[in-house]
Amino acid sequence: MSETANSRTTERKQDHIEICLHGDVVFNGKTTGFERFAFEHAALPEISFSDIDLSTSFLGKSIGAPLMISSMTGGYSEAATLNQRLAEAAERFGIPLGVGSMRQALENRSYRESFAVVRKYAPTVQIFANIGAPEVAKGLTESEINTMLELLRADGLIVHLNAAQELFQPEGNTDFRHVLEQLALLSAKIPVPVLVKEVGCGISASAARQLIAAGVKAIDVAGAGGISWQKVEEIRYTRQFGQERRFSLQALDELLNWGIPTAQCLIDIGALKKESPGLNGIEIVASGGVGSGMDVAKSLALGAQLAASARALLKALHDGVLEETITSWLNDLRAVMFLTGTATIAELRHKTLITKP
Amino acid sequence: MSETANSRTTERKQDHIEICLHGDVVFNGKTTGFERFAFEHAALPEISFSDIDLSTSFLGKSIGAPLMISSMTGGYSEAATLNQRLAEAAERFGIPLGVGSMRQALENRSYRESFAVVRKYAPTVQIFANIGAPEVAKGLTESEINTMLELLRADGLIVHLNAAQELFQPEGNTDFRHVLEQLALLSAKIPVPVLVKEVGCGISASAARQLIAAGVKAIDVAGAGGISWQKVEEIRYTRQFGQERRFSLQALDELLNWGIPTAQCLIDIGALKKESPGLNGIEIVASGGVGSGMDVAKSLALGAQLAASARALLKALHDGVLEETITSWLNDLRAVMFLTGTATIAELRHKTLITKP
Amino acid sequence: MSETANSRTTERKQDHIEICLHGDVVFNGKTTGFERFAFEHAALPEISFSDIDLSTSFLGKSIGAPLMISSMTGGYSEAATLNQRLAEAAERFGIPLGVGSMRQALENRSYRESFAVVRKYAPTVQIFANIGAPEVAKGLTESEINTMLELLRADGLIVHLNAAQELFQPEGNTDFRHVLEQLALLSAKIPVPVLVKEVGCGISASAARQLIAAGVKAIDVAGAGGISWQKVEEIRYTRQFGQERRFSLQALDELLNWGIPTAQCLIDIGALKKESPGLNGIEIVASGGVGSGMDVAKSLALGAQLAASARALLKALHDGVLEETITSWLNDLRAVMFLTGTATIAELRHKTLITKP
Amino acid sequence: MSETANSRTTERKQDHIEICLHGDVVFNGKTTGFERFAFEHAALPEISFSDIDLSTSFLGKSIGAPLMISSMTGGYSEAATLNQRLAEAAERFGIPLGVGSMRQALENRSYRESFAVVRKYAPTVQIFANIGAPEVAKGLTESEINTMLELLRADGLIVHLNAAQELFQPEGNTDFRHVLEQLALLSAKIPVPVLVKEVGCGISASAARQLIAAGVKAIDVAGAGGISWQKVEEIRYTRQFGQERRFSLQALDELLNWGIPTAQCLIDIGALKKESPGLNGIEIVASGGVGSGMDVAKSLALGAQLAASARALLKALHDGVLEETITSWLNDLRAVMFLTGTATIAELRHKTLITKP
Ligand SMILES: Cc1cc2nc3c(=O)[nH]c(=O)nc-3n(C[C@H](O)[C@H](O)[C@H](O)COP(=O)(O)O)c2cc1C
Numbered sequence A, B, C, D: 001m002s003e004t005a006n007s008r009t010t011e012r013k014q015d016h017i018e019i020c021l022h023g024d025v026v027f028n029g030k031t032t033g034f035e036r037f038a039f040e041h042a043a044l045p046e047i048s049f050s051d052i053d054l055s056t057s058f059l060g061k062s063i064g065a066p067l068m069i070s071s072m073t074g075g076y077s078e079a080a081t082l083n084q085r086l087a088e089a090a091e092r093f094g095i096p097l098g099v100g101s102m103r104q105a106l107e108n109r110s111y112r113e114s115f116a117v118v119r120k121y122a123p124t125v126q127i128f129a130n131i132g133a134p135e136v137a138k139g140l141t142e143s144e145i146n147t148m149l150e151l152l153r154a155d156g157l158i159v160h161l162n163a164a165q166e167l168f169q170p171e172g173n174t175d176f177r178h179v180l181e182q183l184a185l186l187s188a189k190i191p192v193p194v195l196v197k198e199v200g201c202g203i204s205a206s207a208a209r210q211l212i213a214a215g216v217k218a219i220d221v222a223g224a225g226g227i228s229w230q231k232v233e234e235i236r237y238t239r240q241f242g243q244e245r246r247f248s249l250q251a252l253d254e255l256l257n258w259g260i261p262t263a264q265c266l267i268d269i270g271a272l273k274k275e276s277p278g279l280n281g282i283e284i285v286a287s288g289g290v291g292s293g294m295d296v297a298k299s300l301a302l303g304a305q306l307a308a309s310a311r312a313l314l315k316a317l318h319d320g321v322l323e324e325t326i327t328s329w330l331n332d333l334r335a336v337m338f339l340t341g342t343a344t345i346a347e348l349r350h351k352t353l354i355t356k357p
């Protein structure tokens, strides 16, 4: 990759952070769907609040709480600070963490440090490497895979599917042929689990079925209701080219808010798993607009192994309250568990939600 | 209990009254559910309004109308006046009355008078003692039970389950282990019926099933839609510690409005009773946001033996219109009975409600 | 009846007209339900607009259109003018007409002229006498029946059931015992058909079943969604006694808007008639908030023989546009018939309505 | 036709264009229904955006995209410019085009040029002649048919059913007898396919069934949700006669917004086609409020062969952005196809829509 291409990438990555923090990028007229559900109050909790235990497991390892910090950044110098802070928080709470796309790290050695810092400050928790569908479609070499994994001593590789983002991205790559085929090859040869995620449009039951058949071990739904990456890229597009002209105004609204709400993904994939008991081992991550420990709790009751968050935690970090925020989310979760008489995360996954009238 | 602890308790009890009267403590975005139901008009009532009879029975005794004044206060000097007024009204209308938690009376003799006053001014109606789940969990001694019952010549003991209140209460006791077990022991040894109630979060069918198995004779659902005790305690918390930091803002809204709407509790427990004819003898009290004789009427049609009210009657008392208010509620009830052609309370319990479109 | 009682009655009847014209007396938060239904467009009407025929029959006689002027007034001197105008319109369009309650006419000869005027100006159409349930409950003598019928050369007698009105009326009679029994006796001995109606709270399927068993030949549902007679009487009550104190404010709102929406009555009674083919001969009148020929059309599609209106036509009369209004309603009806390809009223009764989404 | 009649017709046609462009003529409180549906996101499109192919066929001929320019104008001098522009656009995108009613062309030679211009500027695409139901009802002579077809070297004849428009039109013809019968005769003798359309009130499944039995080859639903021709004619009526007096105000609102929403027509006719596999060859055109390529995409998923638009494209033409608008619609369509992993229009017709919650 040329110098210019690299500086363009750095700029894009900084734009992303800035737009995610300050732009109008949330879904409009579409929500995660969590708000449609409620737990049933247990007048007789029969537990003591202080006995509530949040620990659980993810892909075979113990974790401190059913929460993950989603893939966000890396690949340019300023990213190192963000990644260090996220790593410190992950380490403190004993929760998994993903890094942002590592394409830069593959293309240019000088950007690797911004990823490596993560393992330095989070020595004991699960860390996940990250790469995009277009890169996978081209076929990753063994050496590329090793570079990514070794840099982080990674516990797994996350592949993100981001068709809508690429469609709206001025410089987007919209060739999504062969992704599945290459995912199957990748899963077969890589020594760690492959996790596949979206970035805000969600994963349907039929996509999940295909991913599982390709050997994927975990699916992060990253559904609609939080940030819309179409909106992020649309802001970048209009900054470059002025007022939108690609799509009609009427369709644009629907395209910018395109995607399957997070709770819907969980329900649909949950139904799929119920039908096929062979899929029991596949773990589901709930993300896309998760904004509190209440959402985490509902995610679990809807079948997730854990929930994950990117933008809300980035905002908290930016405001200097990252650890306070995570603490409050875990308190939310404990409150729900107390008021439903649930002592462990495993039990929480068996609670039935009720649909609000 | 020390002097200071006692004065702190007095202060808390006064805070409760003050906050209930003047604070923003009602559920937000959640209602009792009564408003979703309506009676069908009877164009041919075939009765005379003047023949309508409101008398019915509760736990084996005749009462003047299917209404109860819910447990509210006692245990500090100023409570005596409130309790006297409530007792006078109960006596006048021939309806049952509960007192507030009697923990203070057990711990300190000097506060007993504020309870005893009730029996003095309500010599002939049913009066219910009251104690909280945390006290029951610790195991009540025979002497404690006797103290409470004798002080009031009580017709029964009400145990309140208030997990959400304790969770939000700055000084709350969140150990709810062994409540059921101890309720069973208590029911077995106490000479009067045990009634269990919530305080605004409602009792689900499954909790009801457990309570009945433990020997409870009546259940007061005290569901969501009226006062939220989480909100009352949250006001007290922020007065002490400033802005909320325990929970995330997003979850807080759902936790403050947590609970099963009153009508939903009645429907769910009604279905449970229909399934198990053995439970016919268990009497259900409808409370939580009851605000008129219309709500009383709907409560009965949804399976309640009677309805109960705390906050609305406290407000009326505070405004000097307690008896006028009760009179108007009984008129509401008569109006509904006339317009549905219902001469007796027993018949009203067999009316079918229709769901509003 | 004494002079004073008579002048009080005159005053009440004038109050009614004045309050109906100028007061806030329509249902609040409850509608007729007609707005939930729509006809399906017929792109191929296969008829000519000019061939549309509105004539139909009511209780065995031909009428010019499926519309009736509902019972309104009479019994005091000024009523004569109103009744003359209504009679002229009925005669012009060849449609049936009811007069207001004839209790005064029975009690005092001097008020009879205000009724007799109707037959003078409407010599050829059906005219219906009118009396209230409380009078029927007491038992009408043969001479009273004859007086009413002869005064109008009446084609039938309408009995109105108005329990909710009597409940709210300051001087109301709330003894509704024996109405059914007396209706059966009345139906057996009277030489013309008995029609029973409500006055704005509607008639349920179960009330309809009882009425039919008592020998009633037609039922006018007079359902909720138009004028609330509770509101009319509440205005009169507060004029006399100041602010409401009989009922709680919360229940009052539901009581003032009490009743079964007109369309619901038609649907429920329609289902009853379908179940029992023996009831085919019973004719249903749709009234209560009918406000256009669109409502008339929907009434018929929901099973009515014709629709009737009081308040809207009284307003039109007051504004000097009674005949223009009826003309526009009949045009509405023709428009619906054209756009659904319906040439006759009989066919219109077999159109299926669709529920709006 | 006399000079005056002709100049009146020219005036009406110009009024139509002007009112359609500037008047308040869209449905109020009724939408196409497309907004209730959504596609499911495909996280794994498995295609490349650049491979998406929009070409399809209509009535046996290949077309560049599943879009048609609906019948609009012709028959007066100024119409020639409009028709030229529409023809140029149709030719550029390789899509079908209909002209406005050709009654004038039949009646007066001098107006023929405004139609003939279309074939001049759109030499290779499908062009459809157009005539109204009232003309068909009277029976078209062979020479009239030939005149219309030869003028355009037409690929088919569109018959429009516009009962509601004629009803509101001051000079409207509301004799719709014999339309079906004459359509059958016409279909039998004409050498090109007959397509029948509404103009904004939609075609029901039962009307579709009748049309197909009469030999019609394609149905354009032209449903409710876009322009209401009742409103267009009502504006003309009040310009001539002042405030509405034909219909009651309450009914008027429902009559002006009368019709079956476009999506509903597609669903109902789709169900009809599923029931009767013999109807497979009948092609459905989706129109009435189509406003973007998103609507086009949904139309196809709801069973349409293609979608058509009149008013939105007229507005675009008026604003000088006709071709840009069509380009953006086709981009919308490609975006939907990419995000649902759909490479061809044939596949798009088999996508299942989900109903929004
Ligand atoms: C600033 C930012 C950068 C992101 N970069 C990546 C990335 O490189 N790789 C990836 O898989 N997801 C990336 N995401 C997407 C998130 O991992 C997540 O799927 C998405 O934001 C939805 O979750 P949320 O609503 O909690 O933010 C990024 C998100 C943010 C906010």
Ligand SMILES: Cc1cc2nc3c(=O)[nH]c(=O)nc-3n(C[C@H](O)[C@H](O)[C@H](O)COP(=O)(O)O)c2cc1C
Binding pocket: B016, B017, B020, B070, B071, B072, B073, B099, B100, B101, B130, B158, B159, B160, B197, B198, B199, B200, B222, B226, B227, B287, B288, B289, B290, B308, B309, B310, B311, B312, B314
């Ligand atoms: C000021 C106040 C004090 C209360 N104290 C008690 C109490 O000591 N014990 C108890 O069981 N419930 C107590 N309650 C709860 C009520 O009995 C009742 O369950 C609850 O307020 C819901 O009913 P409502 O909506 O009619 O107020 C209290 C309520 C109020 C308003």
Ligand SMILES: Cc1cc2nc3c(=O)[nH]c(=O)nc-3n(C[C@H](O)[C@H](O)[C@H](O)COP(=O)(O)O)c2cc1C
Binding pocket: C016, C017, C020, C070, C071, C072, C073, C099, C100, C101, C130, C158, C159, C160, C197, C198, C199, C200, C222, C226, C227, C287, C288, C289, C290, C308, C309, C310, C311, C312, C314
């Ligand atoms: C001014 C007025 C007086 C009425 N008086 C009578 C009456 O004497 N007898 C009767 O059966 N109904 C009476 N009604 C009720 C009407 O007949 C009708 O049932 C009711 O108003 C509902 O229909 P609407 O919504 O079309 O007004 C009266 C209505 C009005 C507006």
Ligand SMILES: Cc1cc2nc3c(=O)[nH]c(=O)nc-3n(C[C@H](O)[C@H](O)[C@H](O)COP(=O)(O)O)c2cc1C
Binding pocket: D016, D017, D020, D070, D071, D072, D073, D099, D100, D101, D130, D158, D159, D160, D197, D198, D199, D200, D222, D226, D227, D287, D288, D289, D290, D308, D309, D310, D311, D312, D314
């Ligand atoms: C200005 C104008 C003139 C029209 N003239 C005709 C016509 O002559 N013949 C016809 O079949 N439809 C005519 N239509 C109706 C359209 O073909 C179409 O069915 C209707 O407008 C609904 O589609 P839309 O919502 O896309 O406009 C006309 C529409 C417009 C806007």
